Amino acid sequence: MGSENKKPVFEDILAAAARIAPYAHVTPVLQSASINELVGAELFFKCENFQRAGAFKFRGACNAVWNLDEQAASNGVVTHSSGNHGAALALAAKTRNIPAYIVVPNGANPAKLKAIEQAGGKITFCDNTMKGRDDAADKIRQQTGAAMVHPYTNVDVIAGQGTAALECLQQTPTLDFMIAPVGGGGLISGTAIAVAGKSKTCRTIGAEPSGAADAYESLQANMRITDIVSNTICDGLRATVGEINLHIMQERRVEIFTVPDQDTIEAMRLIWERLKILVEPSCATVLAAIIKNKMQFTGKKIGLIITGGNVDLDSLPW
Amino acid sequence: MGSENKKPVFEDILAAAARIAPYAHVTPVLQSASINELVGAELFFKCENFQRAGAFKFRGACNAVWNLDEQAASNGVVTHSSGNHGAALALAAKTRNIPAYIVVPNGANPAKLKAIEQAGGKITFCDNTMKGRDDAADKIRQQTGAAMVHPYTNVDVIAGQGTAALECLQQTPTLDFMIAPVGGGGLISGTAIAVAGKSKTCRTIGAEPSGAADAYESLQANMRITDIVSNTICDGLRATVGEINLHIMQERRVEIFTVPDQDTIEAMRLIWERLKILVEPSCATVLAAIIKNKMQFTGKKIGLIITGGNVDLDSLPW
Numbered sequence: 001m002g003s004e005n006k007k008p009v010f011e012d013i014l015a016a017a018a019r020i021a022p023y024a025h026v027t028p029v030l031q032s033a034s035i036n037e038l039v040g041a042e043l044f045f046k047c048e049n050f051q052r053a054g055a056f057k058f059r060g061a062c063n064a065v066w067n068l069d070e071q072a073a074s075n076g077v078v079t080h081s082s083g084n085h086g087a088a089l090a091l092a093a094k095t096r097n098i099p100a101y102i103v104v105p106n107g108a109n110p111a112k113l114k115a116i117e118q119a120g121g122k123i124t125f126c127d128n129t130m131k132g133r134d135d136a137a138d139k140i141r142q143q144t145g146a147a148m149v150h151p152y153t154n155v156d157v158i159a160g161q162g163t164a165a166l167e168c169l170q171q172t173p174t175l176d177f178m179i180a181p182v183g184g185g186g187l188i189s190g191t192a193i194a195v196a197g198k199s200k201t202c203r204t205i206g207a208e209p210s211g212a213a214d215a216y217e218s219l220q221a222n223m224r225i226t227d228i229v230s231n232t233i234c235d236g237l238r239a240t241v242g243e244i245n246l247h248i249m250q251e252r253r254v255e256i257f258t259v260p261d262q263d264t265i266e267a268m269r270l271i272w273e274r275l276k277i278l279v280e281p282s283c284a285t286v287l288a289a290i291i292k293n294k295m296q297f298t299g300k301k302i303g304l305i306i307t308g309g310n311v312d313l314d315s316l317p318w
Numbered sequence: 319m320g321s322e323n324k325k326p327v328f329e330d331i332l333a334a335a336a337r338i339a340p341y342a343h344v345t346p347v348l349q350s351a352s353i354n355e356l357v358g359a360e361l362f363f364k365c366e367n368f369q370r371a372g373a374f375k376f377r378g379a380c381n382a383v384w385n386l387d388e389q390a391a392s393n394g395v396v397t398h399s400s401g402n403h404g405a406a407l408a409l410a411a412k413t414r415n416i417p418a419y420i421v422v423p424n425g426a427n428p429a430k431l432k433a434i435e436q437a438g439g440k441i442t443f444c445d446n447t448m449k450g451r452d453d454a455a456d457k458i459r460q461q462t463g464a465a466m467v468h469p470y471t472n473v474d475v476i477a478g479q480g481t482a483a484l485e486c487l488q489q490t491p492t493l494d495f496m497i498a499p500v501g502g503g504g505l506i507s508g509t510a511i512a513v514a515g516k517s518k519t520c521r522t523i524g525a526e527p528s529g530a531a532d533a534y535e536s537l538q539a540n541m542r543i544t545d546i547v548s549n550t551i552c553d554g555l556r557a558t559v560g561e562i563n564l565h566i567m568q569e570r571r572v573e574i575f576t577v578p579d580q581d582t583i584e585a586m587r588l589i590w591e592r593l594k595i596l597v598e599p600s601c602a603t604v605l606a607a608i609i610k611n612k613m614q615f616t617g618k619k620i621g622l623i624i625t626g627g628n629v630d631l632d633s634l635p636w
Contacts, residue, residue: 028346030368034436049594050348050594054594111591118352269631272596272631273429273631276367276368276372276595276596276597276627277594277595277596278590278594278595278596279594309594313587313590313591313634313636314636316631316634318631318632
């Protein structure tokens with residue numbers, strides 16, 4: 001229950017799916033004939049931009065909120081987040097009628113701030129450093145007794161994020177690959193566990209911005225690299241990969257593809273134009289990775305976790 | 319079969335639905351809890367932006383193409399269109415492997431031009447007047463023997479457009495209202511016939527830009543008014559309402575609400591932000607009309623035909 005040490009297993013993802021079912025949307029899987037033609041593969045877009053609060057993050061947050069016992073829950077939950085996780089936790093807390101304290105680094109995306117407020121989250125601003133975030137969240141935890149729900153190292157969060165891939169595998173024919181973006185690693189680690197548990201043949205791939213490729217470098221070096229200064233438009237993918245998340249990726253042999261922002265922006269626009277859906281830059285990394293390496297994917301069936309749709313319409317990247 | 323005189327009836331819409339079923343998408347109906355809360359009514363968005371070629375127009379075009387006999391079809395089809403109908407007819411012709419000649423007025427939306435080309439349509443430019451369009455289309459018809467498929471007065475087109483409302487009524491609980499944008503009147507007239515045939519209680523409403531309110535004025539004056547110079551960002555709704563379309567609206571007692579562009583732009587942005595889908599300004603008129611008149615709709619169930627998603631991402635209206 002929220003322990004930061006014990007890695008989640010497939011059964012935890014099945015339990016999470018059952019736990020969040022009353023609150024989370026079953027999101028649709030969309031296809032585009034013209035993108036398939038362009039790539040030479042069959043792509044299945046798992047549209048978590050249609051998830052509640054506009055991102056897959058609601059799955060993990062909701063699982064964490066509802067896996068607290070009554071007494072712990074009554075003090076509420078606290079987290080730090082540059083955006084989607086904060087809004088997701090605030091909304092998840094609302095489904096249980098408990099308070100949510102959200103620590104937000106200065107300079108966060110305004111659209112995401114608005115979403116946190118609309119979901120009833122209590123916002124505290126902090127310096128945009130890991131230490132600034134941790135200190136502010138710790139202080140609130142001590143003052144209120146709220147349970148810390150870390151955006152990606154919390155095991156309930158990891159298990160909850162894994163339900164998106166689980167659901168995708170239930171909605172599609174046998175897939176050869178499942179690909180998800182890599183930020184702190186909550187989604188990719190949950191995805192890797194879900195895919196390994198559900199399919200004998202499907203392989204999990206991560207897509208990471210070239211300008212924030214700490215998970216890629218960590219896998220290469222076989223040790224967690226924490227001194228990379230991120231430089232990417234993918235504001236959901238700037239976090240440094242978590243220890244537990246890296247371990248799960250190593251264990252499950254997740255391969256990571258890196259993509260430059262320019263490719264991501266082009267892929268984002270392609271998704272908007274062909275699928276007629278709003279997606280954040282972060283999610284377009286997965287399509288950019290496939291397009292960039294398309295020889296490897298010819299004729300394959302691929303699930304793509306489209307992570308969220310909370311875009312600031314006043315500052316689009318093209 | 320394409321006669322411009324005999325008004326279509328409900329059976330024609332049922333026949334159209336069967337005829338286009340192998341080629342057209344069954345589009346989803348989406349809801350937004352936050353928009354429902356804002357409006358105080360239950361809204362069902364019939365998402366024709368997910369239709370093939372990105373708009374409901376594929377339904378009418380496809381019905382017209384597949385209702386031609388073998389010999390007529392072999393000469394192809396011709397139309398004039400500022401955008402969506404042209405791309406739709408080109409794609410519909412492609413499903414039958416026949417040529418499509420599309421007359422496009424100078425100054426048309428580049429995104430829509432690209433869509434016509436991608437679907438294999440043969441483009442001819444003309445002056446942006448009704449006479450310029452008619453003359454250019456007539457000339458092609460005489461040269462090629464292609465069948466004219468007028469964008470909104472053709473009865474097969476009207477019947478095809480009506481299948482969107484029919485499908486929406488099949489997908490939703492009993493609706494009190496169905497609302498669709500009004501341009502030349504192909505969609506609204508088909509919708510009115512479908513709704514009257516399918517439901518005893520549901521009423522059809524039209525939404526028209528204040529700057530192109532010729533259908534509204536025509537209904538008020540009880541005669542077709544053709545001298546209004548359109549001034550609206552809704553590029554799909556600038557056409558003058560057709561004679562047959564106006565007659566059907568009168569017969570079916572369609573009520574029209576007019577909406578200023580500013581309200582339409584706000585409604586468009588609301589749809590993008592809350593539903594995470596791309597929609598054209600034209601479709602946002604329906605939500606703008608409901609918001610502007612929300613006292614009349616309190617507690618009601620309303621179907622909204624979301625007509626298309628072919629937006630030029632380089633020139634968004636906010």
